[in-house]
Amino acid sequence: MEQEDWDALKEQMASPWGCMKLKCDGFEISLSQETDRTKKSWSTVVYVDGYLKGIWLDCDHRTGEPKHEETRRFYRKVTRALHTKKDIEAYRKIWGKRKAAEAEAVKFITYDWSWKSFSSLKKHLLANNTSVARISEI
Structure with a gap:
């Protein structure tokens, strides 16, 4: 994609209801801005070939190795901590500093299909796909 295509995509994704389709190495992805009423924010959700499949989020939760190419x-x-800070403090009292x-x-480690930052999404797409092309606006 050319820089003007990335600029158009960023402008499209600057509103809470922006949409765009891209072709990435044979996959057709739809980028859709979706709002979250409870958090009063929006994020970009990535649909691969028109689907959000929960099976794509499956991975080895210790190493983070994904089981699917789409992931x-x-x-x-x-990446999240497995134990809460309260639990760590309790472990420190019971077993000591080393075990804690x-x-x-x-x-x-898990995966999520929503992105809060457009620049992070762009960087990830460029790093993990050899060709990224704009198809159209939805």
Whole structure:
């Protein structure tokens, strides 16, 4: 894609109801801005070939290795702590600093099909796909 296409896409995605279709290495992806009433924000949701399949979010939660190609190419990796800070403090009291530090280092990795930042989405698409082309506005 040319820089003017990226600028048009960014402008389209600047509103809460923007939509755009792209062709990425044989996959047709639809980028759609969707609002969240409870958080009063919006995010870009990525539909691959017209679908959001929950099976695509499946991965090895310890290493983050995705099981599907669609996951690696289009979805956002999310890393969270497995134990809460309250639990870590309890572990520190019970087992000591070393065990608490080991428990604190354990992370839970999953994937999400929504992106809050357009620049992060653009960077991810360019890094994980050899060709990205604009199809049209929806």
